[in-house]
Amino acid sequence: MVCPLANFEEVYKTDHGAVYQCSRQNCYWLEFAGDTTAFKVGDFFGFKKKIDAIDISAMIINPSRTADFTIVMPFRTPRCFVLDINDVLSLRELLDGAKFMIELNSVVHECLKVTPNQASY
Template sequence: MICPLAQVEEIYKTTQGAVYQCSRKNCYWLEFQDTTTAFKISDFFSFKKRIDAIDVASMIGDASRAADFEIIMPFRTERCFLLRVEDVLALREVLSGAKFMIELNSEVKKILREGNVLAV
């Protein structure tokens, strides 16, 4: 559950999850697997890298029970993610979409700032 006092803005959402930005706390909120996890900005991008680094092909090809799940404990959170292959793929989609939207927003702001300088 996101703090009711937080001022959040949706960044990216799928049927599997969503990412919100909180301007009050300067953090990102990840909604996934029916829970919400807060990340500092740098921790959010580190978490995305960890998820992207999971070897899905190895998980699929390995017949042992240990390969059925990946356990990820993000830095500076109390959350533990227990991810199946389909969860990893769904989480990657949410995180990649959010990263794209964050970068797009940054570029738009940069262009608008440069445009304001030229308009003066």
């Protein structure tokens, strides 16, 4: 359930989903596969590490039917992700883009804090 007082800003969006930041709740919202999941900041980056750690090559090479999917249960969320190879790749793209934009935003804010009198030439 999304809080009616939440203040969402889009961080990054692809054809497969989006990541939003909520300043009031200090969290990220992941919209993916028709559902929305809230993450605390640390949990969001932990979830990204889990997705990055999935061995796509092993999923492709393994002939068993169970290798076609992977199940990821993010920390402190009620959601369970059942992902096929395409879902993993799409989710990686989304999370990579979101992480890049978050880091870029931090760099921009740091640069804006530097005044001309403080800059070293």
